[in-house]
Amino acid sequence: MTGRKLSRRLSFGALFVPVVAWMCYLFLLLPSTIVFPISFGNTKEMEFPPSEWSLDLYRQFFNDSAWWGAMTQSLFIATVTTVFTAVLSVPAVYALQRARLPMSSALTHFTMGPLLVPVIVLALGLYLQWAPWGGLDRNLTLVLSHTMLATPFMMISVGASLRHVDPALENAALIMGASKVRIFFRVVLPQLKSGIAAGSLFAFLISLDEVIVAYFVTGPETETLPVKMYSAIRWEVSPVIAAVSTLLTVVSMALAVALMMLERKQRSE
Amino acid sequence: MTTELAEKSVAADTGSMMIEVHRLTKQYGDFRALDTVDLSIRKGEFVTLLGPSGSGKSTLLNLISGMTSPTSGRVVINGVDATDMPTNKRGLGMVFQNYALMPHMTVFENIAFPLQVRGMKKAEIETRVAEVLKLIQLENVANRRPRALSGGQQQRISLARCIVYNPSIILMDEPLGALDKKLREDMQLEIKRLHAELGVTMLYVTHDQDEALTMSDRIVLMRNGRIEQQGSPETLYFKPDTVFSADFIGSSNLFQGRLEGEGDTVTLTAGKDRLAVELRSEAAVGPGDEAVVLIRPENLHIADGAIPEGTNVVTATLLDTVVLGGVVRHFLRTEDGRQLVAQVLNRSDRARPKRGAPVQLYWQVGESRLLKADPTFSKQ
Numbered sequence: 001m002t003g004r005k006l007s008r009r010l011s012f013g014a015l016f017v018p019v020v021a022w023m024c025y026l027f028l029l030l031p032s033t034i035v036f037p038i039s040f041g042n043t044k045e046m047e048f049p050p051s052e053w054s055l056d057l058y059r060q061f062f063n064d065s066a067w068w069g070a071m072t073q074s075l076f077i078a079t080v081t082t083v084f085t086a087v088l089s090v091p092a093v094y095a096l097q098r099a100r101l102p103m104s105s106a107l108t109h110f111t112m113g114p115l116l117v118p119v120i121v122l123a124l125g126l127y128l129q130w131a132p133w134g135g136l137d138r139n140l141t142l143v144l145s146h147t148m149l150a151t152p153f154m155m156i157s158v159g160a161s162l163r164h165v166d167p168a169l170e171n172a173a174l175i176m177g178a179s180k181v182r183i184f185f186r187v188v189l190p191q192l193k194s195g196i197a198a199g200s201l202f203a204f205l206i207s208l209d210e211v212i213v214a215y216f217v218t219g220p221e222t223e224t225l226p227v228k229m230y231s232a233i234r235w236e237v238s239p240v241i242a243a244v245s246t247l248l249t250v251v252s253m254a255l256a257v258a259l260m261m262l263e264r265k266q267r268s269e
Numbered sequence: 270m271t272t273e274l275a276e277k278s279v280a281a282d283t284g285s286m287m288i289e290v291h292r293l294t295k296q297y298g299d300f301r302a303l304d305t306v307d308l309s310i311r312k313g314e315f316v317t318l319l320g321p322s323g324s325g326k327s328t329l330l331n332l333i334s335g336m337t338s339p340t341s342g343r344v345v346i347n348g349v350d351a352t353d354m355p356t357n358k359r360g361l362g363m364v365f366q367n368y369a370l371m372p373h374m375t376v377f378e379n380i381a382f383p384l385q386v387r388g389m390k391k392a393e394i395e396t397r398v399a400e401v402l403k404l405i406q407l408e409n410v411a412n413r414r415p416r417a418l419s420g421g422q423q424q425r426i427s428l429a430r431c432i433v434y435n436p437s438i439i440l441m442d443e444p445l446g447a448l449d450k451k452l453r454e455d456m457q458l459e460i461k462r463l464h465a466e467l468g469v470t471m472l473y474v475t476h477d478q479d480e481a482l483t484m485s486d487r488i489v490l491m492r493n494g495r496i497e498q499q500g501s502p503e504t505l506y507f508k509p510d511t512v513f514s515a516d517f518i519g520s521s522n523l524f525q526g527r528l529e530g531e532g533d534t535v536t537l538t539a540g541k542d543r544l545a546v547e548l549r550s551e552a553a554v555g556p557g558d559e560a561v562v563l564i565r566p567e568n569l570h571i572a573d574g575a576i577p578e579g580t581n582v583v584t585a586t587l588l589d590t591v592v593l594g595g596v597v598r599h600f601l602r603t604e605d606g607r608q609l610v611a612q613v614l615n616r617s618d619r620a621r622p623k624r625g626a627p628v629q630l631y632w633q634v635g636e637s638r639l640l641k642a643d644p645t646f647s648k649q
């Protein structure tokens with residue numbers, strides 16, 4: 001009897017939990033999914049549901065060099081940020097985990113710093129720092145600022161990978177006569193591949209979506225897509241934003257799915 | 270004065286020594302993992318470091334490989350002081366318990382790695398790798414990843430990776446520790462064969478006494494960071510210098526008591542038993558001292574009729590008998606609760622005593638060994 005009661009409760013739970021979960025997802029997703037149909041509507045005003053269907057908004061987006069340029073600028077900044085983050089974080093993680101520096105645990109926490117400070121505070125701080133140096137409206141400034149935001153994610157992801165690399169392998173290579181440089185590139189780095197890939201996807205997405213810091217430090221020359229969208233909402237409310245949002249969502253989602261598949265593959269290995 | 274002498278003699282035969290370790294000490298805080306150890310290993314010798322867990326075997330090996338640096342003392346490799354030499358300049362080979370094969374490389378790439386480090390040409394690498402794969406009879410797995418191999422195969426690959434670049438010294442830290450018994454025995458023979466064929470100097474760590482006895486030219490028995498005794502397997506088995514050596518290697522029957530009497534043969538009183546023992550000057554014990562007498566199980570006989578002259582006799586009850594193929598082990602207990610082991614060859618025509626039966630045990634006085642009592646070590 002208790003068994004039946006238990007199974008009833010189980011089946012209730014088995015039904016209830018996913019239903020609630022899906023309701024939450026929908027609640028979170030619906031406001032953003034509303035832009036998908038709008039993006040296929042007409043070019044004069046935003047309306048939902050659209051009264052006529054067309055690809056005009058997308059045409060407008062790709063023909064307007066200002067939009068199109070902001071998109072390529074965003075992809076460019078995200079790519080360079082990803083490379084910078086990886087080049088900075090991978091050796092840092094390796095040094096912090098392996099070299100047994102006197103302050104290594106404090107330093108590890110320190111690199112997580114950007115996660116703890118509200119982004120708007122960071123953005124203001126960066127703005128106040130860069131402005132007197134003449135660093136505003138420059139690609140390098142934006143890339144460095146985004147690198148700072150993405151570094152904690154890369155460090156966590158690569159650090160988790162490195163913890164699975166047996167230090168005995170490095171000792172074995174050392175005894176066989178390999179130099180430290182060769183050991184890093186031939187023994188350690190290949191085993192961090194999946195961690196670096198996951199961290200890179202994070203870094204790319206963070207830079208691609210980031211609006212607050214970018215809004216503060218960019219200018220007309222360096223405006224990224226999210227910044228342009230934000231200004232567009234404030235100044236023109238052009239329905240082309242719906243098309244931009246849809247494109248950005250599709251790119252982000254594709255990368256997020258890639259990330260999930262990567263993690264699954266990593267776990268099964 | 271003695272150290273001066275020792276140093277001179279070391280300098281004189283440096284030519285034939287592959288590894289020399291002088292007064293090597295490794296301290297972790299207050300704890301001495303290795304305590305002023307001196308050790309010399311000849312070219313081509315197979316030396317085993319044997320000892321209980323925590324006795325400093327791996328510490329000594331890691332100091333020789335340079336993976337840890339000593340608190341004091343020197344390490345000399347092939348006549349050159351290597352104490353401050355980085356690990357990758359020492360020209361050593363090492364085989365690890367957990368194989369330490371690179372998971373992202375194929376078997377071929379793993380074995381080729383040390384050759385690439387040495388800047389060898391591609392064609393030559395291919396021939397050399399093929400050669401060693403043939404030597405260990407694993408030609409058909411060259412393109413597999415290590416994870417797709419059994420433990421025994423992986424350990425043979427790691428052996429191959431080591432011998433492929435002809436290091437003059439191979440260090441092994443419990444290389445067979447993760448393998449099952451049958452595989453261990455096969456691998457022991459394989460390692461012995463490679464040692465004989467290549468003439469390489471081997472320093473092998475194990476805490477398995479049988480492994481040490483089968484494989485070594487010389488066994489170095491370690492205890493608490495010091496060398497307790499070193500010598501050939503026969504020396505350690507038949508002529509242990511201390512109670513610890515006697516107990517650690519092989520099975521042993523030990524009687525502890527006070528020595529009495531005069532002359533070369535004295536009496537040791539252990540509980541109710543009064544045993545005749547021959548004095549040995551090296552044991553550094555005499556009448557009035559606490560001492561231990563050791564009888565190996567194969568020297569302890571179960572009386573079957575008349576007891577010969579010149580023997581000690583004790584009475585015991587048979588607890589159990591275990592047949593180990595060619596030999597039979599009898600486990601016995603004396604009246605005062607002492608556990609004894611006697612070992613005889615298994616013969617189908619001989620009737621064995623019954624369990625629970627009282628038996629007379631005897632041994633030749635000359636086949637027992639007198640040892641100094643060790644207050645820090647007690648078995649009973």
Ligand SMILES: Nc1ncnc2c1ncn2[C@@H]1O[C@H](COP(=O)(O)OP(=O)(O)OP(=O)(O)O)[C@@H](O)[C@H]1O
Nearest residue numbers: 297301302320321322323324325326327328329476
């Ligand atoms: N890095 C370290 N810090 C502190 N103590 C250590 C360190 N490495 C080893 N020790 C101690 O030194 C002693 C000797 O260790 P070692 O690894 O040489 O033992 P071992 O003889 O190889 O034992 P086993 O058979 O268990 O491998 C041990 O008591 C160990 O706890």
Ligand SMILES: [Mg+2]
Nearest residue numbers: 326327328442
């Ligand atoms: Mg050890």
